[in-house]
Amino acid sequence: MAGDYAGIRENRPDTLTFTDWGGESRQAEEQYGKKCLARADRTFSQGLQCQQINSVMALLSMEDSAFVVHSPLGCSGCCSMANDWFRVGQAHRGSFPLRNARIIVTNLDEKDIIHGGEEKLREALRLAKSRYNPKLIFIFLSCASGIIGDDVDGIAAELQGELSPAIIVPVHCEGFKSKICASGYDASFLAIHKHILKDAPRGETVPGLLNLFAPPTVSFVDQMEIERILGEIGITVNYIPFYSSLEKIRRIPSAQGSTAICKVFADEFMKDLKERYGIPYSHTIMPIGTRNTDKWLLGAAAIMGKTEEARAYIAKQQELYLSLVADLRRRLEGKRAVICGGTGRSFAGAALINDFGMRLVGMTTPIYDDDVQLDVQYLNDLYGNFTVDIGNMMPFEQVNMLHKLKPDIFIGVPIWAARLGIPTTHVLDIKRPTLGYRNLVYLGNKIAFQLENPGYNKKIAKYGTLPYKQSWYDDNPFKFIREI
Numbered sequence: 001m002a003g004d005y006a007g008i009r010e011n012r013p014d015t016l017t018f019t020d021w022g023g024e025s026r027q028a029e030e031q032y033g034k035k036c037l038a039r040a041d042r043t044f045s046q047g048l049q050c051q052q053i054n055s056v057m058a059l060l061s062m063e064d065s066a067f068v069v070h071s072p073l074g075c076s077g078c079c080s081m082a083n084d085w086f087r088v089g090q091a092h093r094g095s096f097p098l099r100n101a102r103i104i105v106t107n108l109d110e111k112d113i114i115h116g117g118e119e120k121l122r123e124a125l126r127l128a129k130s131r132y133n134p135k136l137i138f139i140f141l142s143c144a145s146g147i148i149g150d151d152v153d154g155i156a157a158e159l160q161g162e163l164s165p166a167i168i169v170p171v172h173c174e175g176f177k178s179k180i181c182a183s184g185y186d187a188s189f190l191a192i193h194k195h196i197l198k199d200a201p202r203g204e205t206v207p208g209l210l211n212l213f214a215p216p217t218v219s220f221v222d223q224m225e226i227e228r229i230l231g232e233i234g235i236t237v238n239y240i241p242f243y244s245s246l247e248k249i250r251r252i253p254s255a256q257g258s259t260a261i262c263k264v265f266a267d268e269f270m271k272d273l274k275e276r277y278g279i280p281y282s283h284t285i286m287p288i289g290t291r292n293t294d295k296w297l298l299g300a301a302a303i304m305g306k307t308e309e310a311r312a313y314i315a316k317q318q319e320l321y322l323s324l325v326a327d328l329r330r331r332l333e334g335k336r337a338v339i340c341g342g343t344g345r346s347f348a349g350a351a352l353i354n355d356f357g358m359r360l361v362g363m364t365t366p367i368y369d370d371d372v373q374l375d376v377q378y379l380n381d382l383y384g385n386f387t388v389d390i391g392n393m394m395p396f397e398q399v400n401m402l403h404k405l406k407p408d409i410f411i412g413v414p415i416w417a418a419r420l421g422i423p424t425t426h427v428l429d430i431k432r433p434t435l436g437y438r439n440l441v442y443l444g445n446k447i448a449f450q451l452e453n454p455g456y457n458k459k460i461a462k463y464g465t466l467p468y469k470q471s472w473y474d475d476n477p478f479k480f481i482r483e484i
């Protein structure tokens with residue numbers, strides 16, 4: 001990919017990236033700005049999302065593909081979640097009868113860890129070909145196959161002729177390589193670059209065609225809304241890689257421009273496309289809420305030569321949605337929120353709630369880098385100081401933070417906040433609307449509905465207990481983060 005980037009987000013050459021920190025937002029902004037945000041690690045950590053999950057999720061819905069997970073059985077547990085999303089996506093797209101993704105797990109065991117799992121991998125690849133006859137066979141690596149040193153690339157090269165015309169694509173998403181799960185997305189795009197696009201020429205540019213890179217968490221209704229908005233200003237979309245195909249991947253070099261729906265999805269790949277093919281790209285914010293959608297659309301329009309069309313369209317949308325947002329504002333004004341999600345959705349959601357007159361009092365983000373710094377500066381100007389937790393799935397810190405901040409609503413994965421009796425909803429909903437102009441109203445109503453109907457979570461808090469003692473709630477939520 002761009003430069004020497006090897007798919008590990010902590011090591012990107014052009015930005016400092018932090019994964020462990022907690023404190024006030026102004027302090028984060030100031031220290032990062034002076035390049036003195038301390039390198040730190042957690043001495044106690046509850047869980048990390050493995051990057052293999054992100055690679056699997058990104059590619060599992062490729063319609064002409066089969067997948068070999070080269071790992072112990074446990075690592076492939078995430079495939080059942082990704083498969084559920086795949087089935088829901090098919091149902092929303094009217095693609096019946098529903099089918100499961102074509103997954104084969106090599107099921108590495110103790111013997112393989114000692115003697116190697118290469119023979120099992122060969123067997124699985126041949127089985128994938130004979131059973132499914134796919135155009136693409138992706139191999140997902142794991143900690144185990146990485147640590148024992150199976151020569152996965154060598155086996156892919158060795159069997160390529162035999163299994164042709166299927167293309168074998170090893171994805172180096174060994175979980176131990178990165179604490180940032182979005183590295184798994186990068187591993188997928190590195191693999192697409194290396195094994196599918198290879199030295200494909202730029203070809204003839206298709207005017208008005210935009211590569212739209214979308215993470216698997218985008219619902220079909222959101223995909224339609226984004227494609228509708230772009231269509232309004234004369235842009236057509238090559239939607240990748242969710243529900244895409246080998247043919248769509250091969251169209252990538254002929255697009256006029258590229259953009260992504262999420263800020264941490266395909267950003268490095270788009271830089272690579274710019275370097276290799278001169279394809280311009282836009283990297284702004286996630287299109288959640290009017291102001292973010294305006295910004296996102298203007299970014300995409302600028303590289304496609306459609307700025308005037310976008311401005312005219314945005315002016316009409318503002319007229320259309322102003323009264324609806326005002327109505328939501330009456331219901332949400334002054335409510336205090338904590339937001340917890342992936343980097344893209346957290347920051348877009350945090351800006352959105354300002355449209356509703358709400359106040360941000362805390363948020364979590366898996367990483368802090370140059371992009372996040374810009375977002376935090378923006379939010380500091382909007383809200384003043386708020387609590388920031390940089391971490392990947394740390395529920396013990398989250399409950400402590402929520403106990404102290406006592407927000408009116410928690411926007412994020414609700415499991416822990418609900419057990420504190422706090423109304424909850426989320427912006428990461430793969431099954432319902434979130435993005436663009438039309439879906440803003442759905443999202444606002446969802447927040448308002450939860451605030452006006454808190455009974456369910458109150459009952460959960462009354463009858464369920466969390467495993468923490470009062471002493472933990474009295475303590476510093478970030479006490480296990482130590483400078484290194």
Ligand code: SF4
Nearest residue numbers: 050052075142143175
């Ligand atoms: S690849 Fe590694 S981190 Fe990921 S699930 Fe398997 S053992 Fe865990």
